[in-house]
Amino acid sequence: MKKFITQYLLLMVLTISLNAQTSGKYQDAGSSVHYQYITTYDVAKLNKILNAELSEFLNGSSMPFENFKGKFTAPKYPVKLYRVKYNSVIPEKGNKPTVASGLVAIPENGKDSMPIVSYQHGTVFGKTEVPSFIDESMETKLMVAVFASQGYIVTGADYFGLGISTEPNSYLVKESSEQACVDMLFAAKQVLTANKIKQGPLFVHGWSQGGWTNMTFLRKLEELNIPVTAAGTASAPLDAAVTVNRWLNNYQPTDAIWLPGCATNFIFAKDQYEFPGLAARAIKPEYYQVAKDFYEYKIDWKTYFSKTKSKAYEMLTDEFKASGTMANDAFWTRLEEMQAYRWRCRTPLTNYYGESDEVIPVYIARLAEGTHQVLGGGSNTKAISAGPKADHRATYIYSLIHVKPWFDGFLK
Template identity: 80%
Template sequence: MKKNFLHLVLLLVISFSANAQTNNQYKDAGGSVQYQYITTFDLAKLNKILDSELNEFLNGSTMPFENFKGKFVAPKYPVKLYRVKYNSVVPELNNQPTIASGLVAIPENGKDSMPIVSYQHGTVFGKTQIPSFPDESMETKMMIAVFASQGYIVTGADYFGLGISTMPNSYLVKESSEQACLDMLFAAKNVLTANKIKQGPLFVHGWSQGGWTNMTFLRKLESLNIPVVAAATASAPVDGAVIVNRWMNNYQPIDAVWLPACATNFIFAKDQYNFPGLAARAIKPEYYQAAKDFYEFKIDWPTYYARTKGKIYEILNPAFMATGNIANEPFWKLLEDMQAYRWRCRTPLINYYGDSDEVVPVYIAKLPEGFHQVLGGGSNTKAISAGPKADHRATYIYSVINVKPWFDSFLK
């Protein structure tokens, strides 16, 4: 009897494991798009994100958790999370075919049509700290807890070189960033169709690197006449040439200690996608290997920090930095083309900024508002401060809290 009982338990365990494995396999969504169930964030998990996990995320911020506690609407729906795999091309490499990944988060509310937010994630120093590995990405978890738990579908591209991608990290590479986001949006629609869900009104949001990506992506969507109801960014470095020059030539005590890592990752990305040999010209020989290893995810941030210097101008070659004074070399001309605000934006837009942001100066974050005021369209594009004490992380949290009811207003 005991032997038969143990045999039955073993069969049940095997059956459960097999079902779990089957449920986690990729399914076809049509058009070479595949999707894989990751997990479901239940209400307990969603509440934890908005409480203890947010408290940890804001540890050390100039605006800790107490500034935001109690300002979130309680989650209403559990959320199913799917990793999406889709085909794309790399514009900078003659449209080389590639495979990219991203996230689709679907509220379990029983509705067959919902609004959708395309979220562009910020700078990461780990290959899987991105939307399709949501538990490694606090910013993605915030979008799920604030938007998806209230009935919005949330999607996000991982960008080329992150997630399952085998490409080099496409950090702030303009056309590749646009392409990854655009094809992810199309892939998400396939996944929704496969689940008998219609995509409702489209909104877009992004933070930090994702703020810049969100702006250039928005311009791309408008150029293709794909309607976006409203858009927002947080701490968006909308002018690449200005911010890189500021980081190199005007160090400030407020500057984040990890800015050199951003700078060298940016240079290596341009080396891989635009100008082979750039990194060797730009980075001092004694720091080149550490920067290369970090860009390729072979070492972590603490190791990089221990092997390099704390200020960007200490890591870069003076001769390279001098080329930015006149900015007439191809590298600097490419940075000029990275601007993501000089077009007549027709989408209602809010750019959130922090007065104590250690990454993006207020001047740069407010450029879209000033530009559109000059063009006579200022009322459509606004810059809103997250507060005098708002640093980089606090600006993002402030944006998520405040942009949700603003997006909601367009659905009434």
């Protein structure tokens, strides 16, 4: 009996080891798309995300956890999580080939066809704080807990320069952001096909940087005649030129302390992808190296913050700030082209905004609604307030609570 138990335990250890090795390997989904099993979030884990982890996420917010407690539907299904790597190209670099990564989350509900929601993540200061490294991305965990646990497939691109990508961070770089998201959507379809799952209606959502990315991605999907059933955003910087100019030339006491990191990362991204030498022209010499190290992930946010200013305009040269006054040089002209709201959107769209958002002014968040009305696009584009106390994080949580049942309505 003792010998039998020993052999049984040895067999179990070998089985677990083999399973671990299998789950760690990439599987071929065809056409240079590969996917790797990460883990499964069970219902208990998904409940924890919507409670204890959400409470921690909202620590310090103007609308703490108590404002949202009990407002999410209890998770129904465990969710399998996969990291996907796929081939893409970089438009700003002459369609240079590259490899990017993203997440596919599949509910374990026994169905062979499910709706899919593509999520565009917000600003991060760590290379792996992205969907395919989901344990480091609270915003993605929330998407999985809200949508995937209820029967939606959730996907999300990491963007070029994040996740497994070896490229420079493509922070708010327009064509690269679109390309990463479009190719990730195609890659996700191949992963689903490999798992004998059909994609149902497509939805899209995004927060912060991802709100802007989601809008320019949505416009690209409409250009490609890829149907999107409905779209949402939260705290979207719809007009890049106005948003950046506001950061540089009109500091407000309520501005987030991490806006300087956004500003210098954006400048370095434009330097690397479109305007060589821009960073040296824009950033004061005493801050150039620390900003460069931060952009390249050589130092973390705390180190960056300790060595720089808490106001973006204090780190930038007078000449660069002045160039935004008329906004007529190549850099500012390019930012004008980054607007993500001036078209007659065919897709039902809701832009959520917070009246106490420390990053995105209400005026910018509501641009799509007003513009769409002026263009005669009908009433399918709406801006909805998350409330007078809603800051950046609270706006995102509010959007999740309200966009999910709105999406559900299109499935009936």
